[in-house]
Amino acid sequence: MSIKSKLHEIKETFKGKKMAPAFNAFHTFLYTPNEVTSSGTHVKVADDLKRTMNTVIMSLVPCLIFGIFNAGYQHNLAIDAANGIYTQASLFGNFLTFENLMIGSMKVLPLVIVSYVVGLTVEFIFAVIKGHEVEEGYLVTGMLVPLIVPVDLPLWMLAVSVVFGVIIGKEVFGGTGMNILNPALTIRAFLFFAYPTWMSGDKVWVHDAVNRAGTPDAISGETILGSYAQNQEIIYSLSDMFYGFIPGSVGETSKLLIVFGALFLIFSKIGSWRIITSTLLGALVMGLIFNGVIETGLVTNSSKFYGLMSVPFWEHLLIGSILFGAVFMATDPVTAAQTNKGKWIYGFLIGFISIMIRVFNPAYPEGVFLAILLMNVFAPTIDHFVIQSNVKMRLNRLKIKTA
């Protein structure tokens, strides 16, 4: 008897029982169901939500793999630096090495596993309680979370915040498709505000930097944004920033791979090019404004904002996680604006506010996630005004006719 028919029999025995959603989640992972259309159209397109989510995950995999190597690389680099050895990044020379892979995997894979296991457990529990199928939303969230946290994050903190993020960020609103805030960013925000000493500062971004702080073996764990915020000299070259050989959250350092991910998402029509473009546009405009302010001489280099304000406007896209946020976070269709016009406004404001927070909040210079969460809240309002224009058009038509 084939696996297919065996699973079919098990499915039939589960039918109508409490645990059916849990079994079906595994079953439909293996096989798309034998369900046929019952009302309405008799044929359907090939895509389902699993395929959509899977496409996003595929576009994230390069970032994850790079992040694993980078975790090891940054660790070794910082140790070398502490010992007075400075080396140039070279992809095959000292980056894609087995040692980096080992260190990185030991740190990053547990993050991925904890994120998925905890998050999906919560999803399963809710699905069984509420008697609906396990929805796929968490597949992407679970992948995003390990990529936007510092590499040395304790696993228990991750677990706690995932539980919080999935329940408060999503399930209380009714599950996938109903949430107001991006769950991955809710998790990130929870981490940031619940464990601020861990999540900020200059140590958490490189593996082992926290442990060694204050010891003779201390190593640096500073990100570029941190350096800028403290008006320090930047030691990384532009190409390092672009390729991603810099410290930062696990998956968001390599701008090159993020651009590849973005192109893949736009090409496959899964990600909204409108949001991605307008977010970057917004960031550039805000950067330009700040550059302009610097040029007028109103802000001098004695100001604490000088460092980040004077960053050339286009370089803002290379540092921090604005690019990652624009491509993978802002485009979450559930929490973004849903009308095409609304998407332009929504994205632009995200980019604009991100850079504003980045410059004006040197304590924690990464404003992207706050900007996206803020705009998540305002997305329905943006949509409302876009839709009102259509409604008004209809009312005007009626007025002209009756007049």
Place this chain on the structure above:
Amino acid sequence: MFADIVVKKGLNLSLVGQSARKILNPKLSKNFSIYPADFHGVFPKLVVKENDIVKAGDVLFYDKNSEKVKFCSPVSGRVEEIVRGDRRVVLEIKIVSDEKETYKKLSSVKSKKPHDIIDFLASSGLMPFIKQRPYDVIANPDILPNHIYISGFDSSPLAADFEYCLKDQLENIQTAIDHLSLLTNGKTFLTLKKGNSNVFKDIEGVSKINVSGPHPSGNLSTVINKITPINKGDIIWTLNLPDLAIIGNAISTNKFVADRIIALTGSSFNETCYVKSRIGCSIEKLLDLNETNSRIISGNVLTGTQVGMKGYLRFYSNEITAIPEGNDYDLFGWAKPMFNKFSVSRALTFSWLFPSKKYDLNTNTNGEHRAFVVTGSFEEVFPLDIFPMQILKACMYKDLDEMEALGMYEVSPDDFALTEFICVSKQPHQSIIRQGLDLMKKEIG
């Protein structure tokens, strides 16, 4: 003369099994059946009993809510069975033909005054062919329309070609138009597919509109929205050309001849063709299929009704479509690259590579029902000046004010067939809209 209309947003779904251009004339089956469910919103009050003898054109039942509107037998014979469902709702009226083809002589149109024409249409069982917007239900004979729209082609996948089936019906169509156009103070429009041969070019008394572009260019909502968008309080009547031919024939011969030339289409047919048939006729003998596990649809794959192997031709259908059922599992069907299924995305689906390929789609849902997640895709296939996802959601949470403001008066469920087809969350858009329209009709009227 109106400017041509170019529909840009939409989707042409090309399927295997387009009907071959030949018309067969098989002997009509003895078994007929009329389904009151075809007439949405009608509450049937039966006039006949089981074992009554009826002629073609005799009234079978009327609408309790609008007693003028009669529904007539398409065939002469004996009422064999009246199938009832829950709470004695009439599901089916089965009639066995006596094969004598006796027709009831209909009262003729007394004068060319609107109420005389309406009386004729309503008493002769022809009113059901005329639908009205808003609500997409059978037109109310007491309120004359602002405009009348006639659909001269069907852009749905595998649809029957009206030019081909109706090439002998031009006189009847003209007769019907001559009468119907008197029912409105506004205009009567006929939509034609741009670039088709000019079978209908000599038809007079209508404003012809050439429409080009992908499906739903043949749907009347698409055209109405561009020419005379429906405001609150407007009434638009809509008809299909094949139904118009039946009306015209009834006016000139005083007989209710419900004959149609229908297309047999779809990949499950051994041989596709056109056949002469009649409304309500059993299609069992027409089904020469290469696959027993097939879905038989009266109508097209987007909006038709599943009728089964022993089904009957439904009232409004101009084709019988047969496609394979998809009741099988697919290993990693959500992850593997898809070449043989249609998709509007490019998420490892490759139908964008082969724009002219014809697909042999089955009835599998290709995934499970989910909440709405993806945004922005419906707008690509929805040509009306309406926000499709927002209006669907308004219907789901039953906000009447919002439904009205977003343009519910202008839509019919058919307009959401394409968005339903491409919906990643597999939501039943057409039934959501239908329920929304029902609610509005009940609450606002």
